[in-house]
Amino acid sequence: MIPALTLILCFQLAGEVISRALHLPLPGPVLGMAGLLAAMAIWPRVATQVRPVAQGLLGNLSLLFVPAGVGVVGHLDLLTTEGVPLVLALVVSSVLAITVGALTFRAVARLTGGAEGGDD
Amino acid sequence: MTDFTDIWSYLSQGPLLWLTATLVAYGIGDALSRWSGRRPWVNPVLVAVAILAVLLGLTGTPYATYFAGAQFVHFLLGPATVALAVPLYANLRHVRRAALPILAALLAGSLTAMVSALAVAKALGISGQVLISLAPKSATAPVALGISDALGGSPTLTAVLVILTGIIGAVVATPLLNLLRIRDWRARGFAVGVAAHGIGTARAFQVHETAGAFAGLGMGMNAVLTALLAPVVLRFFL
Numbered sequence: 001m002i003p004a005l006t007l008i009l010c011f012q013l014a015g016e017v018i019s020r021a022l023h024l025p026l027p028g029p030v031l032g033m034a035g036l037l038a039a040m041a042i043w044p045r046v047a048t049q050v051r052p053v054a055q056g057l058l059g060n061l062s063l064l065f066v067p068a069g070v071g072v073v074g075h076l077d078l079l080t081t082e083g084v085p086l087v088l089a090l091v092v093s094s095v096l097a098i099t100v101g102a103l104t105f106r107a108v109a110r111l112t113g114g115a116e117g118g119d120d
Numbered sequence: 121m122t123d124f125t126d127i128w129s130y131l132s133q134g135p136l137l138w139l140t141a142t143l144v145a146y147g148i149g150d151a152l153s154r155w156s157g158r159r160p161w162v163n164p165v166l167v168a169v170a171i172l173a174v175l176l177g178l179t180g181t182p183y184a185t186y187f188a189g190a191q192f193v194h195f196l197l198g199p200a201t202v203a204l205a206v207p208l209y210a211n212l213r214h215v216r217r218a219a220l221p222i223l224a225a226l227l228a229g230s231l232t233a234m235v236s237a238l239a240v241a242k243a244l245g246i247s248g249q250v251l252i253s254l255a256p257k258s259a260t261a262p263v264a265l266g267i268s269d270a271l272g273g274s275p276t277l278t279a280v281l282v283i284l285t286g287i288i289g290a291v292v293a294t295p296l297l298n299l300l301r302i303r304d305w306r307a308r309g310f311a312v313g314v315a316a317h318g319i320g321t322a323r324a325f326q327v328h329e330t331a332g333a334f335a336g337l338g339m340g341m342n343a344v345l346t347a348l349l350a351p352v353v354l355r356f357f358l
Contacts, residue, residue: 005199008199008202008203009199011202012198012199012201012202015202025344025347025348026343026344026347027201027262027263027266027343027347028198029197029198029199029201029202029262029263030201030263030340030343030344032198032201032202033201033202033203033204033205033208033340034205036202036203036205036206037205037208037209040205040206040209041209041212047206047209047210050203050206051206053203054203054204054205054206054207055206057196057199057200057203058200058203058204058206058207058322058325058332058336059325061200061318061319061321061322061325062146062150062163062164062165062318062319062322063142063143063146063164063165063168063193064193064194064196064197064200064318065165065197065261065283065286065318065319066142066145066146066165066168066169066172066190066193067142067186067187067190067191067193067194068194068261068265068279068280068282068283069165069168069169069279069280069283070142070169070172070173070176070183070186070187070190071183071187071276071279071280072169072173072280072283073173073176073177073183074183074276075276075277075280078250078277079280082245082246082250084244085240085241085244085245085246086241086246086250086254086281087284088240088244089236089237089238089240089241089244089246089254090237090257090281090284090285090288091288091292092236092237092240093232093233093234093236093237093240093257093258093285093315094233094258094285094288094289094292094315094316095292095296096232096233096236097229097230097232097233097236097258097311097314097315098229098289098292098293098296098297098311098312098315098316099296099300099311100228100229100232100311101225101226101228101229101232101307101310101311101314101315101338102225102297102300102302102307102308102310102311103300103302104221104224104225104228104229105218105221105222105224105225105304105306105307105310105311106221106302106304106307107224108220108221108224108225109218109220109221109304109306109307112220112221
């Protein structure tokens with residue numbers, strides 16, 4: 001577990017350093033993800049090693065959003081005055097974005113003749 | 121009762137109390153979600169946030185004190201983002217075959233999310249800093265906070281809007297995609313990841329492994345695209 005966690009943190013750290021040193025708009029963890037993906041593609045053994053820890057983190061992904069979510073207590077006055085338009089904007093945009101995204105994916109997948117991934 | 125006051129003043133200074141409270145609140149939320157048969161509107165994050173918000177209100181604890189304890193959980197968002205490489209790697213075969221649909225859906229979904237949210241909010245009278253804070257709401261939390269900060273928004277407000285977006289996405293995704301008769305797990309997962317980041321991805325993993333992997337991919341790619349697009353799109357609304 002510790003070697004796997006160390007590896008993940010090293011990729012995050014490297015991503016953070018590269019992102020800041022080169023003033024990239026990409027956040028460090030996203031670069032770290034790309035780096036880890038490349039490492040696994042080159043050395044498949046890396047994948048076997050980090051898998052248990054990665055699955056543990058991703059299996060509890062929702063928990064990690066709780067501390068930021070509790071930040072709602074600092075915005076209660078704003079949410080009472082502008083909460084309705086904001087929630088309406090979020091609902092409308094979420095429904096539209098999921099619809100447009102999924103329909104675009106399916107349309108382009110059919111155009112390019114890729115097999116549907118619905119049967120596995 | 122003086123004993124209790126002593127214990128409280130001791131505990132309220134260290135991270136132990138609110139770190140434990142965060143895990144317990146999430147445990148309760150997760151148990152409720154399981155009892156409901158994983159109905160998406162009984163969202164563990166929503167339940168946990170509600171419990172903790174009430175607790176902070178009742179004890180008069182400032183958010184900064186709470187966060188001093190909860191930051192250990194918050195920190196794991198970074199490693200979890202890196203860990204998304206693992207399901208991506210497992211689905212690399214699918215991803216390579218679907219490169220064009222992925223890029224098209226990313227661009228369409230990401231633009232739709234940002235433009236429609238800003239258009240609705242502006243039409244309903246939202247402006248200025250609140251509008252800026254709304255722009256990156258579909259990106260994953262650590263990224264969205266950075267974008268909001270860089271553009272002059274309020275990072276804590278963005279955090280709340282990001283969480284709400286994730287919960288809304290997780291709640292509407294399954295019924296909406298069933299209504300649209302989309303059965304391709306790749307399309308379903310990817311669209312949810314782009315629109316509703318990590319909370320949508322967590323939901324997608326509950327439904328189907330492939331959907332989860334594609335949701336993770338959508339979330340990662342949209343984090344990048346939102347960082348590039350938000351300043352440009354915002355110029356049309358401010």
